[in-house]
Amino acid sequence: AGPSDAHSHYTSAFVNHKAGMDGVDKAHVRRVVDEMSKNSAHYRNESRKEAKVEAKIREMRAARARLTPERLARYQQTVDEKVKTLERARDVSRTWIHVDMDAFYAAVHTLEDPSLANIPMAVGGIGMISTANYVARAFGVRSAMPGFIAKKLCPNLTFVKPDFARYARYAALAREVFRAFDPDFDALSLDEAFLDVTRYLKTRGVDAETAARDLRAEVRLKTGGLTCSAGVAPNRRLAKVCSDANKPDGQMVLANDREAVVDFVTPLPVRKVSGVGKVQERVLAAFGMTTCGEIFERRSTLAALFSETAFESLLAASMGVGTETRPERARRPDPGEGARKSLSQERTFAPTADRRVLERQVAELAEEVSRSLAEEGVVARAVTLKIKRAT
């Protein structure tokens, strides 16, 4: 649907194409989600946010209309400098692998209960789904979807309660494998990691394709059957895009070659780049920019309309430039880079105006936060209370 169809924006979060959704009737999913959404407080809140983004787009259009050719030329100059700097610093000599476990939580449960293998199943509950197996995805069920909508799409859907201790055990098994390829690998979450395999490839004398294949086979073996997907590229940003390209149980290798990188990135939808979400995608689309190639072409306009940081990260992404070096990780107690900056607990409950119920909630959450702080042996400098209203 076009960007003027108000409902399409809202539902698009669930009909965006994802791995395992090839045969999904998207129009049907849209109808079901729409039907269940309208009249809800959540929907009204989404619409309000929607209107805000639209207002921002109108402002940016006005700013573009005011742009004189002279100013645009000036932007062009500084932008060209930035392109030159990025191009000079571009390094395609390193090899990164991004590993991403397939439907991780769901796969762990299936491993321990094989009867879940061929039935539609989702980890989560009626409120929210964290992940769904591929049988359920064929019905349009996906992560971040409320369970009651998923149930409407797939009435036979089985819910399984999350069990993080279990996931952590399997993650540890996978990480042992990662360590053999890069002792200093960087875990992004329980089911994702970045590995710098430059050294591994050199000392073993194997190519990236083989290394990724070996890595995946080893993960499957050591976890007792969990599959993962891998992306290989000269930097982390691209490796992450590549791991998604042939999901599930697949891999993609992007060569250590500037031409290959540019050819890959030019037709790539910006939304695929980590860090570009629903809102930025919408704003860019309003100016006719969907792919990285289009962003690069219109870079002076982009520089004029976006903040400096937003512009710089989009420009680098559009050129396929990313982090090639291992990010510095500070030691745990060091309050510098890498140290925790916040710690929180929140819970959604049935709307109530009863003071005592609310005070009870705050007291319980405060207790939990206090316990976590004590466990880590830290004290807080500031306290934030988040209030969510029924509206």
Add this chain to the structure above:
DNA sequence: TGCACTAAC
């Protein structure tokens, strides 16, 4: 420094 918002898992 605080708030609202975006984004990721």
Add this chain to the structure above:
DNA sequence: GCAGGTTAGTGCA
């Protein structure tokens, strides 16, 4: 009748 929880970062006042 049912729309999560945790952490980080940005942009603005």
